[in-house]
Amino acid sequence: MNAPAAGLARSDFLRAPVLATARPDGYKEWHHFVVHRPGWRLLVNFNLTSENRLNQAPRLVPRVIVIAHQRRWTGTIGRFDAADLDVAADLGTLSIGGNRLSIGPTGYRVLVDLPERDLRGELYLAPASRPFVVNNQPVGEGRLSWLFVPRLLAYGWFHVDGRDHRLDGEVAYHDHNWGRFRWGDDFGWEWGSVLPASPDDAWSFVFMRMTDRRRLRALSQALYVWRHDEPAAMFRDAAVRVRWAGLLGRSPDCTLPTPMALVLGGEAADVPASIAITAHRSSDAVRAEFRPESYARLAQPSELHLDRSVVLSETSGSARVSGSIDGEALDFVGAGVFELLHG
Amino acid sequence: MVDPRLAGYPAAVESPPATGVAALLRRSFEHLADEVPQSYRHLVAELGPLVVEVDVGGELFSVRGRGGLEVADGPSTTADVRIRTSREAVLEVLDAAVGLPQAVEMDRVQVRGELDDVVRAHDALIAYAHAAVRAPSQPGLLTALRDDPGGPR
Numbered sequence: 274m275n276a277p278a279a280g281l282a283r284s285d286f287l288r289a290p291v292l293a294t295a296r297p298d299g300y301k302e303w304h305h306f307v308v309h310r311p312g313w314r315l316l317v318n319f320n321l322t323s324e325n326r327l328n329q330a331p332r333l334v335p336r337v338i339v340i341a342h343q344r345r346w347t348g349t350i351g352r353f354d355a356a357d358l359d360v361a362a363d364l365g366t367l368s369i370g371g372n373r374l375s376i377g378p379t380g381y382r383v384l385v386d387l388p389e390r391d392l393r394g395e396l397y398l399a400p401a402s403r404p405f406v407v408n409n410q411p412v413g414e415g416r417l418s419w420l421f422v423p424r425l426l427a428y429g430w431f432h433v434d435g436r437d438h439r440l441d442g443e444v445a446y447h448d449h450n451w452g453r454f455r456w457g458d459d460f461g462w463e464w465g466s467v468l469p470a471s472p473d474d475a476w477s478f479v480f481m482r483m484t485d486r487r488r489l490r491a492l493s494q495a496l497y498v499w500r501h502d503e504p505a506a507m508f509r510d511a512a513v514r515v516r517w518a519g520l521l522g523r524s525p526d527c528t529l530p531t532p533m534a535l536v537l538g539g540e541a542a543d544v545p546a547s548i549a550i551t552a553h554r555s556s557d558a559v560r561a562e563f564r565p566e567s568y569a570r571l572a573q574p575s576e577l578h579l580d581r582s583v584v585l586s587e588t589s590g591s592a593r594v595s596g597s598i599d600g601e602a603l604d605f606v607g608a609g610v611f612e613l614l615h616g
Numbered sequence: 617m618v619d620p621r622l623a624g625y626p627a628a629v630e631s632p633p634a635t636g637v638a639a640l641l642r643r644s645f646e647h648l649a650d651e652v653p654q655s656y657r658h659l660v661a662e663l664g665p666l667v668v669e670v671d672v673g674g675e676l677f678s679v680r681g682r683g684g685l686e687v688a689d690g691p692s693t694t695a696d697v698r699i700r701t702s703r704e705a706v707l708e709v710l711d712a713a714v715g716l717p718q719a720v721e722m723d724r725v726q727v728r729g730e731l732d733d734v735v736r737a738h739d740a741l742i743a744y745a746h747a748a749v750r751a752p753s754q755p756g757l758l759t760a761l762r763d764d765p766g767g768p769r
Contacts, residue, residue, distance in 0.1 A: 324752070326651060326752075334752070352752075352755055527712065528712050530749065530755075531710060531711045531712040532710050532712075532745060532748065532749055532758070533745075533749055534712035534715065535709060535710070535712075535716060535741075535742070535745045536742055536745045536746055536749065538715070538716075538717075572749075574746065574749050574750045579654060579655050579658045579743075579746060579747075580658070580742075580743065580746050582746075
């Protein structure tokens with residue numbers, strides 16, 4: 274068993290069978306994976322959302338979201354019925370139709386089978402860094418907890434856009450989120466991971482900032498730096514400064530679900546040309562600049578307003594990171610995927 | 617092979633095949649009234665007294681709100697707004713292959729009427745889209761529209 278995966282199944286298990294059963298209203302949970310291969314990125318998300326229907330008990334609606342970026346983002350959101358959902362008794366395997374996520378003692382196994390969209394693949398993702406958990410962070414009136422693994426190594430294959438892609442130790446990122454909140458409430462977030470182009474490079478970065486819906490106030494923010502499989506530095510709140518500059522001069526590559534493009538409209542990007550993150554603590558200092566190149570819009574109907582939507586911009590680009598941690602200099606260019614949620 | 621997005625939505629899977637856009641739209645409105653009643657009422661309010669005649673590839677029908685939404689087959693003598701398009705153009709807009717403004721500019725969607733009425737019809741269309749993306753039955757109906765051999769094309 275590799276050391277970073279030790280205890281994985283004890284910490285990264287499905288919460289829905291306990292938490293959503295006890296109080297389903299507003300419950301949401303998802304497992305999110307991003308795989309970086311030079312010139313290609315893959316995002317897979319297994320998603321559960323509690324939905325209320327008139328005169329019926331709330332039910333968990335499962336979705337499988339897959340988007341991939343070669344020259345542009347493409348993908349799909351596969352929505353399934355509650356009857357297609359199965360969670361194993363050990364809370365380690367989530368099945369949604371023919372799709373399956375298993376959390377085992379050495380890592381994650383992900384099976385995707387969306388034949389109507391010609392999407393399928395089998396991934397094995399082995400943690401190369403220890404997971405980290407953050408509990409009960411406010412999102413509007415609700416709360417969200419998450420676990421993330423800054424770096425994994427991805428093996429297997431994936432078929433998308435009519436092409437097969439082989440993976441043999443490419444770097445990847447994972448987070449698992451669960452909680453009760455409502456899309457459209459007074460919150461936004463910026464959530465990004467930066468991984469070096471070479472798996473031999475020791476550094477991994479995760480950035481998150483929770484804001485109000487208008488992005489005028491940062492409620493909490495952090496930059497996490499991992500070296501090999503261990504945390505090297507954590508910069509929180511006042512130790513972190515974030516600066517957006519300019520606007521990305523291109524329209525989204527795609528909007529999912531596609532009918533949401535009708536209600537969102539617009540070609541102009543609400544994605545910056547760059548996000549600069551600086552962090553200082555004691556003698557440690559990091560500067561990371563992420564330069565978005567393209568993005569996909571994942572849209573959610575607001576749960577608070579009949580005529581509003583929430584947009585998650587899945588943004589890919591390059592990142593340059595420099596600084597010094599524990600007296601060790603770091604300076605590299607890597608791949609970044611940032612999720613920008615605007616209420 | 618059943619589209620996985622259809623699974624578990626018996627209304628969309630087991631009902632007799634719809635023939636034509638008007639029949640599918642009628643079923644769509646029925647589902648919205650059942651599944652997202654607040655959004656449905658918002659849509660009715662946005663449409664107001666307007667009568668919209670729609671021609672999709674030669675299939676002619678009209679939409680009006682009389683407490684609830686009605687879809688009437690055939691031409692309308694009282695339409696405030698007339699929309700002419702094709703099934704392909706409808707699907708291109710719903711698939712986000714073409715934006716609605718671009719579809720209008722390219723004459724893929726033709727709209728005639730007084731400006732205020734056209735704006736109201738547009739607002740009602742957006743209210744319909746907001747309602748549809750909140751209702752679980754609608755992806756199945758969209759697939760039915762895609763696969764429906766019954767309507768004129």
